[in-house]
Amino acid sequence: MGERPVELEILRYNPETDREPRFQRYSVGCREEWVVLDALNHIKETVDPTLSYRWSCHMAVCGSCGMMINGEPKLACKSFLRDYVGVIRVEPLAYFPIERDLVTVIDDFMDKLARVKPYLIPKREQPVSDGEYRQTPAELKKFKQYTLCINCMLCYAACPQYGLIPKYIGPAAIALAHRYNQDSRDGGRDQRQEEIAATEGVWDCSFVGACSEVCPEHVDPAGALQQVKIASTVDWYREHLMPWKKK
Amino acid sequence: MAKSSKPVVWGLFAAGGTVTAFVTPVLVLLTLLAALGHVVGLLAYDGLHAFASHWLGKSLLFAIVFLSLWHAAHRLRITLHDLGVRSDTPVAVVAYAAALAGSVAAAVYLLRI
Numbered sequence: 001m002g003e004r005p006v007e008l009e010i011l012r013y014n015p016e017t018d019r020e021p022r023f024q025r026y027s028v029g030c031r032e033e034w035v036v037l038d039a040l041n042h043i044k045e046t047v048d049p050t051l052s053y054r055w056s057c058h059m060a061v062c063g064s065c066g067m068m069i070n071g072e073p074k075l076a077c078k079s080f081l082r083d084y085v086g087v088i089r090v091e092p093l094a095y096f097p098i099e100r101d102l103v104t105v106i107d108d109f110m111d112k113l114a115r116v117k118p119y120l121i122p123k124r125e126q127p128v129s130d131g132e133y134r135q136t137p138a139e140l141k142k143f144k145q146y147t148l149c150i151n152c153m154l155c156y157a158a159c160p161q162y163g164l165i166p167k168y169i170g171p172a173a174i175a176l177a178h179r180y181n182q183d184s185r186d187g188g189r190d191q192r193q194e195e196i197a198a199t200e201g202v203w204d205c206s207f208v209g210a211c212s213e214v215c216p217e218h219v220d221p222a223g224a225l226q227q228v229k230i231a232s233t234v235d236w237y238r239e240h241l242m243p244w245k246k247k
Numbered sequence: 248m249a250k251s252s253k254p255v256v257w258g259l260f261a262a263g264g265t266v267t268a269f270v271t272p273v274l275v276l277l278t279l280l281a282a283l284g285h286v287v288g289l290l291a292y293d294g295l296h297a298f299a300s301h302w303l304g305k306s307l308l309f310a311i312v313f314l315s316l317w318h319a320a321h322r323l324r325i326t327l328h329d330l331g332v333r334s335d336t337p338v339a340v341v342a343y344a345a346a347l348a349g350s351v352a353a354a355v356y357l358l359r360i
């Protein structure tokens with residue numbers, strides 16, 4: 001199989017020795033069918049063992065290899081070298097602090113994710129003897145697409161609103177909250193609304209739509225967010241025009 | 248965290264977006280036809296006058312004008328924010344005030360018919 005020289009310009013940063021991040025160039029022979037992650041692994045194995053980055057599955061499932069490739073948020077394991085011409089510039093995900101080289105500090109996202117309670121909060125606890133919680137295909141279809149999120153944070157690195165307003169809960173977390181809100185078995189919507197219907201919740205979204213464009217799993221977070229806006233608007237009118245009516 | 252009151256302005260914005268998405272292309276088409284000399288009978292002065300004289304016509308025209316203006320104002324507010332204008336409150340006040348002024352003017356003219 002063919003091999004060709006590929007040049008990569010990779011952002012390097014070692015907090016112990018560097019005052020600022022800098023770019024380092026690597027020229028390596030790469031196979032035609034390789035993805036950017038293969039090139040990084042090749043560099044780490046044969047040229048520079050100090051290069052740091054996250055990865056695990058190499059098949060767009062674990063969501064840990066998100067990085068900026070030529071300025072676009074991408075999964076390194078899903079970005080084929082043959083789709084790029086010239087020097088390929090690799091940087092850590094935008095808007096996240098850099099921990100080291102391509103590794104970012106993701107505490108902000110983890111914190112926001114926990115706040116929206118992305119897990120089933122059953123409407124009513126039912127004893128095991130009652131059997132399973134049943135769901136029709138139509139009920140499943142309502143949220144299935146949003147279950148495909150792999151928490152890769154590409155949508156955050158693509159979202160100009162997140163860049164401007166760091167407190168903004170952001171696309172993936174809100175889309176996941178929506179996923180559970182839409183689940184017929186779930187009864188936790190009120191708790192999640194506290195977070196996602198707040199100003200720093202869905203209302204900081206200005207529907208740029210970049211999140212859905214970069215999403216490697218086609219979750220369409222932007223679509224989820226608009227649905228959340230509609231539902232929150234209905235809530236608002238209910239609460240203010242019909243205060244006697246309990247939700 | 249307190250729930251936001253953004254739904255008020257956003258609800259009208261969304262409604263306006265839906266209205267303009269349906270109405271604007273029709274208006275463009277009809278105006279083009281009129282410009283080319285094909286005035287649809289319904290659009291002749293008498294027909295439109297009769298339409299705008301009825302309270303239902305008035306309400307409909309007002310709703311379309313108000314929602315479209317509100318939509319434009321909100322879009323402008325968001326766009327300015329995206330473009331880096333960070334003073335959101337003054338922008339919001341000016342944009343919504345303009346939309347409301349336009350709507351009041353529309354109401355006054357409609358009521359005069």
Ligand code: FES
Pocket residue numbers: 055056057058059060061062063064065066075076077078
């Ligand atoms: S390595 Fe798991 S998603 Fe890329």
